Structure formats: structure tokens, C-alpha cells
Amino acid sequence: MLEMCSDPSALEGLPWLACYLTNGKHLLFYQSFGTVLGLLALAAPLALAMGFIGALAKRSQLPGIRQLGQGYVAMVRGIPDIVFFLFVPLLIDQGIEIVRHYALCPEVTDPIYQGNDFVVCQAAKMPVSSAAPWVHSLYGFSLALMAFTLVFGAFAANTLDGALSAVPSTQLETARAYGMSPGQTFWRIQLPQMWGYALPGLANLWQILIKATPLLFLLGIEDIVYWARELGGAKGGRFAYPHPDWRIYYFGGLLIFYMLMTWGSERVFNRLQSRLSAGQATLAGKGAGL
């Protein structure tokens, strides 16, 4: 395959297409699917964990924590996501660099904010200029992940809070009657039953998270939307593989990818739902397994 591809101008038809779809740029395109799936694999559990913390904070008896939890959830749900996606990575990045500047370069007395510029000493940059490109990519990805966690954590917190409240109070009273402490009641009675109520909301959130992954593109990370736009644009004679505007095929491919993801997720959640509501009377009728 590789020797055939050394002179693309001599190829036509299927061999040209084969070489085209395996050139350097396309390999980066296929890798970016890994970036997107990686984001999903990491953002989902992190957002769930954030959601738990948020839900527990919202229901806490301690006065300050309760306000903090409710404030966090209300703010993130009310403010457009895009503000968080643009603002949070910038805030974290500059915050880290400022801390490093004061820690590593105490001898530099110039102000950090000079006119329009944000200037920290070379050693304080995060990541440092001499770091390999993959370090920069990983760092950018981590910032994006933090933004996703923050935003989707608030929605998860709301869902989990509602699900915790939906567990019948009779269950909790019985647990107390048996002499279980509040902690035991929560972990052994409330939490396991909560999952059945939380799952539809969390499944919905997962689908929204899949839909939101192109926001990586907004943060300058080379995800599948970035590459589809880059590869699809018309290419002239300067390129080894010239072609007209093929964006419709590339974006069509993305459409198929996202629809397969959604369909697959839907099947998994349906199976999960029937397992979790086994033996319970739900609005959909008695669960499977009975």
C-alpha cells in the first residue's frame, strides 16, 4: 500500500481513494475519534462524581454548604454553557500560571497584566514552551474536561437530588425504625433505590454529553468536527490529493457516527433500566424479572 501511494498523481479511482483515506491527515482524523471517545469516557464518571458532590451539598444540613450547592447548580443551569466552556479553561490556565509565576520567579517584579498582554516568566508557563506538542494537547484536553465536568456535574446534581427525593420516605422511616443510623440509611437503603429513579435523567444527560462533544472544537482542540471541516474543504493543485468540496461526505460520516453512538447508548440504557427496576412497581408496569 505504501509504495503505491508514493506518487498520488499517477493514481485514479479506488487506489487513489485508498491512498487518500490513509494519508497523514486522515490518520490524525481517525485519531481524533479517540479524543472524542476519551472525553466521553472521562467526562461521564467525573460529571457523575461532581453531581454526587453537588447533590449531597444541596441536601446538606450545614448552612454554608447548602447555599454553595444550590448556588452552583442554579448558576450552571441558568448561564449558557458556552460561557463556561470559554471562560473556565481560561480562568484555570491563567490561575495556574499566576501561581507558578509567584512561586518560581519571585525576582521578576514586572506586572503580569501589561496593557493587553498577560505576561508571566518563561518558567511559569503551563505547559512550558519547550514541552512536546502532546503535552500541550493533553493540557488543553484536561482544561476542556474540567469545563465539561463543571457544567454536566450541575445537571447531574439536579437529577440525583430529584432521584434521592423520589425514594419513598416510608423506606427511610422503616430503616430508622430498625435502628439504622442516618449514614447507614443513606448508603444501604436510599442510594441503591435511587438509581432506578436517576437512570432516565442520567441517560438523557449522557445523550446531551455526546451531542456536546463538538464544543472541543470551540476550545481549539482538534476533534472530529475540526478535521471534517479541514479535510472536506476543496483542495487545489498544491496538495498531493486535490479534490473538490467534499464537506458533505465528511459531515455525513460524522452524522452516522453520532447516530450509531446514540443508538448504542439507548440500547445499553434500556437494558440497564430493566435490570434496575427488577421486581419494582414502576409507572411502566412491574419491572422485568418478576
Place this chain on the structure above:
Amino acid sequence: MKKTLLSALAAGLIAVPAMADTVRMGTEGAYPPYNFVNDAGEIDGYERHVGDLLCEVAKLDCTWVKNDWDSIIPNLVGGNYDTIIAGMSITAERDEVIDFTQAYLPPDPSFYVALAGTDPSVITAGIVAAQTNTIQAGEVAKGSATLVEFASPDETVAAVKNGEADAVLADGAFLQEAVDASNGELVVIETVLLGGGIGIGVRESDGELKAKLNAAIDTIKADGRLNALITEWFSADQAVY
């Protein structure tokens, strides 16, 4: 346990890194022949070669970074990279926010390109596409044509091809490639000279880097290496130093 966690976190944040000073060159990667991503996935083009040559002459260690056009200036002043070398014309408006080195390409005339057979009156009375935040967009906005802006240069040409716009205004070298590849579908209907040449953008606080780059540009202009690159990447009509 908490103490060790906190100190590990602090150590990670303030770990002292290697001391090499790398200059990060920011470019757009979507504007052949100035800068583009070749089929192997690397940044290529006139500016890639000029940048590498300048770094060699100025004895700087350089790496290349791609950034979308819209956020290219904010990310420079925010410190994501150290230079903008992306076909950016030197204008007074941009000079207020960043500093420019001397020009490293004499002004490239801008072309109005449209579908074959379009009446040239569209330049003043029709819909003209241009990329956002470019001197060409400013030029169209000053005139009487309707301006339609797009985020990337590719989309402006695509807009003319699918009828969204009557004509596109952009740098001649970029549009010539699109015209050549279109098999007669697109033609140049007008040329206009805009801008004061393209320069390398640096932060206003970075006078040292600007001086080094200016000195390097002087060197390669004097010994003809810059002209050699210009003739290699641009058409025979392009002016040289």
C-alpha cells in the same frame, strides 16, 4: 494523608521545568500558499519556510502551533504562543493591540473572484464574501456591496461556488489556487491593492523577540534568501525585495 496529597498537588503545580526557551510560532494553517496543513498533516507553506529560516538565522528554538483566525490575536496576548505568522497584514487597528515586525512579503494584490460570466457590477452592488477580521472584510464593508463574513477562507470560496455570495475578496495568491483548481468555473473579475504588507505579530511587551526577528528579516532580505522563497511559493507576478 491529606498533607501528602496537598504537598503532591503543590509540587506538581510548581515543579521546576527544563530551562530551554522555545519560541512558539502561531499560524492559521488554512491559507495556501501562505500557510496550510499538507497531506502528511504538517504545517507547510511560504510562512512555514520563512519562519524556520528566521529561527535558524536568529538562533531560536521554534515550534509551530495552529490556531483559528478568530482567536489568533487574543491567544497571542494571552500567552498561548509567541508570534503570529499567518498572512496578517500590518494595519493601524491591529497595531494598537499587538506589535508587528517589518513586512516579509510586499503587498499581494487582492482579487475579486466570481463564477464565470458574472457582471463586475457585483463588486459595488452585489453580495461579497470575505473572512472575518481581515483587511478585505474591512474593504467590502467600506463600499456599497453587502458583506457576508465567514470564519475560514475555505468557506468564502465555497459560498461563491454554491451561490450564497456573488463574489469573494481575498489575497490574490490564495484565490489564484482556487481559480486554477476550478477548471474555468471561477474567474478573477477585479484586482485591488490593499494593506501595507504582511508582518509577524508579537506581543507589545515582547520587544526583545521583535528586535531579534527584525534583525533576522534584514539578514535574509539582504542575502536574497527571502526572494528565493517568494519566487518558489508565489506566482511570477509577485513583487520581491
